[in-house]
Amino acid sequence: xxxxxxxxxxxxxxxxxxxxxxxxxxxxxxxxxxxxxxxxxxxxxxxxxxxxxxxxxxxxxxxxxxxxxxxxxxxxxxxxxxxxxxxxxxxxxxxxxxxxxxxxxxxxxxxxxxxxxxxxxxxxxxxxxxxxxxxxxxxxxxxxxxxxxxxxxxxxxxxxxxxxxxxxxxxxxxxxxxxxxxxxxxxxxxxxxxxxxxxxxxxxxxxxxxxxxxxxxxxxxxxxxxxxxxxxxxxxxxxxxxxxxxxxxxxxxxxxxxxxxxxxxxxxxxxxxxxxxxxxxxxxxxxxxxxxxxxxxxxxxxxxxxxxxxxxxxxxxxxxxxxxxxxxxxxxxxxxxxxxxxxxxxxxxxxxxxxxxxxxxxxxxxxxxxxxxxxxxxxxxxxxxxxxxxxxxxxxxxxxxxxxxxxxxxxxxxxxxxxxxxxxxxxx
RNA sequence: GUGACCGUAGCUCAGGUGGUUAGAGCGCCAGGUUGUGGCCCUGGAGGUCGGGGGUUCAAGUCCCCUCGGUCACCCCA
Numbered sequence: 178x179x180x181x182x183x184x185x186x187x188x189x190x191x192x193x194x195x196x197x198x199x200x201x202x203x204x205x206x207x208x209x210x211x212x213x214x215x216x217x218x219x220x221x222x223x224x225x226x227x228x229x230x231x232x233x234x235x236x237x238x239x240x241x242x243x244x245x246x247x248x249x250x251x252x253x254x255x256x257x258x259x260x261x262x263x264x265x266x267x268x269x270x271x272x273x274x275x276x277x278x279x280x281x282x283x284x285x286x287x288x289x290x291x292x293x294x295x296x297x298x299x300x301x302x303x304x305x306x307x308x309x310x311x312x313x314x315x316x317x318x319x320x321x322x323x324x325x326x327x328x329x330x331x332x333x334x335x336x337x338x339x340x341x342x343x344x345x346x347x348x349x350x351x352x353x354x355x356x357x358x359x360x361x362x363x364x365x366x367x368x369x370x371x372x373x374x375x376x377x378x379x380x381x382x383x384x385x386x387x388x389x390x391x392x393x394x395x396x397x398x399x400x401x402x403x404x405x406x407x408x409x410x411x412x413x414x415x416x417x418x419x420x421x422x423x424x425x426x427x428x429x430x431x432x433x434x435x436x437x438x439x440x441x442x443x444x445x446x447x448x449x450x451x452x453x454x455x456x457x458x459x460x461x462x463x464x465x466x467x468x469x470x471x472x473x474x475x476x477x478x479x480x481x482x483x484x485x486x487x488x489x490x491x492x493x494x495x496x497x498x499x500x501x502x503x504x505x506x507x508x509x510x511x512x513x514x515x516x517x518x519x520x521x522x523x524x525x526x527x528x529x530x531x532x533x534x535x536x537x538x539x540x541x542x543x544x545x546x547x548x549x550x551x552x553x554x555x556x557x558x559x560x561x562x563x564x565x566x567x568x569x570x571x572x573x574x575x576x577x578x579x580x581x582x583x584x585x586x587x588x589x590x591x592x593x594x595x596x597x598x599x600x601x602x603x604x605x
Numbered sequence: 606g607u608g609a610c611c612g613u614a615g616c617u618c619a620g621g622u623g624g625u626u627a628g629a630g631c632g633c634c635a636g637g638u639u640g641u642g643g644c645c646c647u648g649g650a651g652g653u654c655g656g657g658g659g660u661u662c663a664a665g666u667c668c669c670c671u672c673g674g675u676c677a678c679c680c681c682a
Contacts, residue, residue: 186673196616244680248606265682294682299606301676310682377679388680443681463682491682519640550640558642569640583642 187298187306194509198500199493203507208492208499211337212291212311219330221289221313226269228293232259238268238477240444243385249296251306262295266310267445267487271473274316280483285317289330291492302459303494312467314487321418324449324469324486325425331453331465331488332431339504340455340495343464345432347451348439349419351411353472356447359410360386366404373400387440407437415448422449441466445473449486457501458494465490511561513604516543517553519569527568530578530596534566537597539604557583564600 184190195201232252251262263269270288279286291311300306313330315323335343350356364386371379378397381388426433441450450468467488474483514534518527534541544556557565567579578596581588591599
């Protein structure tokens with residue numbers, strides 16, 4: 178396909194009837210519908226924010242030294258403003274919360290979102306330059322019940338889609354004071370062993386030492402065995418909140434495993450952190466991740482902390498997981514009725530009839546190019562039409578239509594006047 | 606940013622050691638039924654073999670460059 182344009186690297190068109198579920202619009206509509214339904218059921222309200230945000234918002238919230246900010250942002254300048262295509266949605270939502278003084282609204286705010294995000298990484302399975310996230314946030318309380326509620330609504334989305342072969346890992350990261358202290362202790366522990374670390378981990382030691390905790394290298398795992406534990410450095414509040422969360426999850430029968438090595442990549446996380454994994458989506462095993470981010474609001478300019486907890490989930494990864502778990506994924510929708518017309522005048526009449534039947538609430542299709550009856554019947558069959566309405570001069574003279582049941586093959590003659598009612602009766 | 610692998614019809618893929626007009630299945634279109642689908646049969650359309658350069662009498666096949674894709678690393682949804 179040269180000479181014409183194509184989608185840019187790491188982006189894709191979603192098409193009706195596509196072979197791969199990942200790019201089939203029917204699948205996306207189904208998934209999105211379930212997300213809206215579950216969120217609504219849990220009392221979360223939808224928020225939509227612009228795809229374009231000020232670069233500073235992202236840089237200050239996520240952290241200067243994270244990979245996202247240092248190398249994965251799509252940014253551009255225009256005039257004296259720097260814009261960024263949002264790489265995630267938590268910061269924009271906190272921005273909106275602050276901008277619109279949502280703390281003035283009654284009670285805690287339960288918000289959910291769904292939409293595209295952008296990161297300038299090299300694409301691979303489960304990772305794309307334009308990808309789609311959904312997520313939920315509870316803003317305005319540090320009650321551990323909020324942490325549990327966010328996890329509960331997240332799990333309900335997957336459960337409703339019947340994706341149950343997942344694994345939930347949780348941890349607590351401590352608060353604004355204890356996290357840096359732990360970081361120091363870890364660096365102190367590992368520094369004598371610098372020689373034994375991989376090149377990558379050596380870099381992480383200075384940049385983002387907590388990330389070494391989830392290394393896959395066996396030799397490094399050994400080194401970490403007698404490393405200081407995050408939990409030992411955690412403050413009393415965090416620990417109590419963590420215990421409360423675990424109790425709530427148990428009572429809700431949401432199974433989880435504690436993972437003291439679990440850390441999150443973004444700077445604004447404190448206390449609760451969690452991740453949901455699935456084995457069937459390639460190297461990018463995380464379906465969703467989240468946690469508490471009480472530090473985010475001050476980081477983007479709020480005069481005081483705003484307690485908040487939430488999760489973000491990848492829709493592409495969700496669809497890949499459903500595919501690998503052999504879950505039902507919708508195909509193209511069938512038609513109630515297909516109009517078949519022969520000749521000029523009949524073609525015009527059939528078109529008017531088509532609109533009438535649609536107005537009566539039926540899903541009706543029709544070919545517009547002039548084609549043989551056989552060809553039109555083939556199209557009706559491919560559209561999985563249940564009934565076919567045939568109109569030609571012969572029928573028009575008698576003011577009737579021939580109706581064919583595509584399941585049984587039976588045909589009948591029906592007066593045009595009562596056509597819609599007759600079809601509705603047949604379809605029930 | 607780094608690495609590996611792949612790039613032949615709309616799709617999935619065949620095309621030993623380079624050798625006449627590049628193939629199949631599915632899909633698409635038409636016909637077999639001058640007004641009837643699914644199955645079957647027949648025929649047809651559709652390819653600058655990703656692009657450029659080179660080696661050669663001769664390149665889809667060998668070499669170089671380039672573009673695109675896939676997967677992986679880093680990191681993350």
